[in-house]
Amino acid sequence: GAMSVDSITDLSDNASELLEALQLSHPHELDPRRSRGKKKPLSLNPISWQVPRIVDRCCTHLEMHGLQTVGIFRVGSSKKRVQQLREEFDQGLDVFLDEHQSVHDVAALLKEFLRDMPDPLIPRELYGAFLSTATMEGPAQLDTLQLLLFLLPPCHSDTLLRLLRFLGEVARHAESSWDPEGREIPGNKMTVSNLATVFGPNILQKEKPGEKDAGALNFEDSAAIILVLQRLIEHHHSLFMVSPEMQCDVLRRLFQTDPDVIEYLLRRK
Numbered sequence: 001g002a003m004s005v006d007s008i009t010d011l012s013d014n015a016s017e018l019l020e021a022l023q024l025s026h027p028h029e030l031d032p033r034r035s036r037g038k039k040k041p042l043s044l045n046p047i048s049w050q051v052p053r054i055v056d057r058c059c060t061h062l063e064m065h066g067l068q069t070v071g072i073f074r075v076g077s078s079k080k081r082v083q084q085l086r087e088e089f090d091q092g093l094d095v096f097l098d099e100h101q102s103v104h105d106v107a108a109l110l111k112e113f114l115r116d117m118p119d120p121l122i123p124r125e126l127y128g129a130f131l132s133t134a135t136m137e138g139p140a141q142l143d144t145l146q147l148l149l150f151l152l153p154p155c156h157s158d159t160l161l162r163l164l165r166f167l168g169e170v171a172r173h174a175e176s177s178w179d180p181e182g183r184e185i186p187g188n189k190m191t192v193s194n195l196a197t198v199f200g201p202n203i204l205q206k207e208k209p210g211e212k213d214a215g216a217l218n219f220e221d222s223a224a225i226i227l228v229l230q231r232l233i234e235h236h237h238s239l240f241m242v243s244p245e246m247q248c249d250v251l252r253r254l255f256q257t258d259p260d261v262i263e264y265l266l267r268r269k
Helices: 005-010 018-022 053-065 079-090 103-116 124-135 138-150 154-172 192-203 219-239 244-257 259-268
Strands: none
Touching: 053 103, 053 154, 079 103, 103 192, 124 138, 124 219, 138 219, 154 192, 154 219, 192 219, 244 259
């Protein structure tokens, strides 16, 4: 699950969040025999926004303190401090990141986490499908990317959206600007292309880290990974939305295949 079912009834007329509309429970979870007498909530009504604390804290810290840092994600960090932060998160501690933490250390921690996930943010079984969109153009490419995003597990989808929102914000501050007093605000120089080059191999992985041939991508795959992540950053606002027509189609199909789900939704409404 991803968002509360209560919020489904509050969706706007024009568009609705992907996870609210499509991340519905598997039919077998509706079988009361599986609960063995215990009342168990359906995953139909997800409880919370499923983003790992480390990802959300790192993104929030960098949004507050790192958007004007030149070369963010490309300047070296302290391996010792990054390792200490990583261990604190691994231990489940409530790690508080403030202005005293180095922007470059937090940036390195975020990259390491994404790189070392047991299953990457975009699961390996979808690696080839996502890369195939690199040869497409225009609406066909975006439509295909959107359908592929619908296949992501909710936690992966939530986390990817959080990351893409953050990367989009970093890219918005790539160029220098001026404040009302005419003082220059330095840009971070991290364009969408630069960000896709840095994060692409961490998000789209063909092999597990440490496996034979891991990291040994050919030029075509490397270029495709960068292009796909560029498109995800540039269009994440529309890619993670579903049209009212698609939402209605999903509900019609559920009415035919899983009427218990529809009854549950109407009861909650």
